Amino acid sequence: MGKRKICPRCGSNAASRFIYGLIHPDDLDNIRGNYVLGGCVIEEDAPTTQCDTCAYRWGGKQLNLQGDISKFTARTSDCWGFGAIQIEADFQLGTITYSQFEGPFSIPEIKQSIFTNNKKDLLIHTLEYSDFIDWIEQYKNNMVIDGRQWFVKLEFTDGSVIEKSGRNAYPGRWKYFCKKLSELANATFS
Known part of the structure; x- marks a missing residue:
C-alpha cells in the first residue's frame, strides 16, 4: 500500500489521481476511486494527483536527490x-x-x-x-x-x-x- 496522498498546499487528504490517455466513456465505470481525466497528451512533468479541496495539482515533478x-x-x-x-x-x-x-x-x-x-x-x-x-x-x-x-x-x-x-x-x-x-x-x- 502506498502512502496516503496529502495535499502539499492545504493539508487535505482528499485527493484524486490523474488518468491519462484516451478513455472510452464505457470504461469510466470500471475505474475505482476518485480520478481526474488528464487528457491524451502526457507531458514529462504532468501531475499525478489533484487535491479535491483546493484543486492544487502535484506529483509530476521529478528530482534526483541521490547525488545532486x-x-x-x-x-x-x-x-x-x-x-x-x-x-x-x-x-x-x-x-x-x-x-x-x-x-x-x-x-x-x-x-x-x-x-x-x-x-x-x-x-x-x-x-x-x-x-x-x-x-x-x-x-x-x-x-x-x-x-x-x-x-x-x-x-x-x-x-x-x-x-x-x-x-x-x-x-x-x-x-x-x-x-x-x-x-x-x-x-x-x-
Whole structure:
C-alpha cells in the first residue's frame, strides 16, 4: 500500500489521481476511486494527483536527490527571530550542524556531527516522503500576527537552489518533516 496522498498546499487528504490517455466513456465505470481525466497528451512533468479541496495539482515533478544535493538548510523561529533553530547538512563536507539562537543577536548554541550515509538516506527519504518538491514556494497565514516562520533551502551541485518558506502556515506533511529533522539532528526541530 502506498502512502496516503496529502495535499502539499492545504493539508487535505482528499485527493484524486490523474488518468491519462484516451478513455472510452464505457470504461469510466470500471475505474475505482476518485480520478481526474488528464487528457491524451502526457507531458514529462504532468501531475499525478489533484487535491479535491483546493484543486492544487502535484506529483509530476521529478528530482534526483541521490547525488545532486550539496547543502540542505532548514530554519524556524518566531516572527521576530527569537527561538531560532537551524539545521544545516553539508553533503560535501560530510557535516550536520544544529544551531539554536535565543534571540536575533545572541551567540548560538552549536552542535556539529558527522553526516553519515544513514543520516543522508534519512534526509533524502524525509524530503521525498514529505513531497518537498511539490510544496508551494511560500505558505502564509495573514490572520496570525505573531507565530512561527520557517524556510527550507536545497542547494545543488550545479548551482541551482530550491527555497520554500512560510509564516504561520505549513505544507501537508510538516509535522512528519519536523519529527524526522529532529531525529537527524538528535535535537528538537519545530
